[in-house]
Amino acid sequence: MSPKNTDQEEENSKIDDIMKAAQQRFGQYGLCKTTMMEIATDIGLSKAALYYYYPDKESLFEAVVLKEQKQFLEELTSAIKPGTKASTLLLTYVKKRQDYFDRFMNLGKLRYESMSTSKPLLCRLSENLLLKEQQLVRTILEIGVANKEFKKMNTQDQAVFLITMLQGFRLYAVKMQNDLVMSEEEHAALDENLKKAIQLFIRDISL
Numbered sequence: 001m002s003p004k005n006t007d008q009e010e011e012n013s014k015i016d017d018i019m020k021a022a023q024q025r026f027g028q029y030g031l032c033k034t035t036m037m038e039i040a041t042d043i044g045l046s047k048a049a050l051y052y053y054y055p056d057k058e059s060l061f062e063a064v065v066l067k068e069q070k071q072f073l074e075e076l077t078s079a080i081k082p083g084t085k086a087s088t089l090l091l092t093y094v095k096k097r098q099d100y101f102d103r104f105m106n107l108g109k110l111r112y113e114s115m116s117t118s119k120p121l122l123c124r125l126s127e128n129l130l131l132k133e134q135q136l137v138r139t140i141l142e143i144g145v146a147n148k149e150f151k152k153m154n155t156q157d158q159a160v161f162l163i164t165m166l167q168g169f170r171l172y173a174v175k176m177q178n179d180l181v182m183s184e185e186e187h188a189a190l191d192e193n194l195k196k197a198i199q200l201f202i203r204d205i206s207l
Contacts, residue, residue: 017043018053022064026107031061058121064107069129072100076136086144087202093137094166094198098191101170134159141205150205162201169193 021042025034036057040050054060079092137159144150173190 015053019064022060026064065125068103072096073132086140086149089140090198090202094194098194133163137162148207151207165197166194169197
């Protein structure tokens with residue numbers, strides 16, 4: 001193995017250690033209450049060394065969320081297999097999307113008073129996911145149309161409609177809370193509403 005490859009592996013390993021420590025810290029304390037010094041200390045790095053990889057806490061948080069987004073998209077993509085019913089894929093999508101939403105809320109442990117300072121970052125992260133999510137849902141709908149499970153439709157418009165509808169349920173569920181971490185009862189109610197919504201959507205577009 002060449003020295004160049006060894007150096008690259010060491011860099012990748014260090015970045016992986018940083019990401020794991022950041023995920024744990026953000027998951028336990030949230031974005032606002034986590035410091036770069038704490039993350040650096042967790043993995044035996046100096047603060048300066050951590051800043052070499054990530055210039056600020058927001059860029060590290062963004063990297064962690066992008067990793068979570070990639071995992072969500074890969075899990076959903078891997079579920080799209082020949083012979084799988086499109087309605088089953090839509091139900092899988094809603095479940096995996098809610099799991100991702102839970103992880104995102106937990107990572108940030110967001111509170112309404114901190115939303116103003118975090119809003120540009122959160123908007124950028126949401127926009128990054130939206131187009132990829134729309135394409136995946138559109139692919140699922142096209143599968144349903146092709147196998148005559150769903151009616152002919154404008155799959156792009158329907159993908160946007162479905163995603164917007166589900167977003168509305170999630171936003172409504174946290175609108176009245178100062179702390180955006182939901183209780184078990186509120187979480188169960190949201191899950192039930194999402195399940196009903198996707199079942200109605202599937203019924204409406206099915207042949």
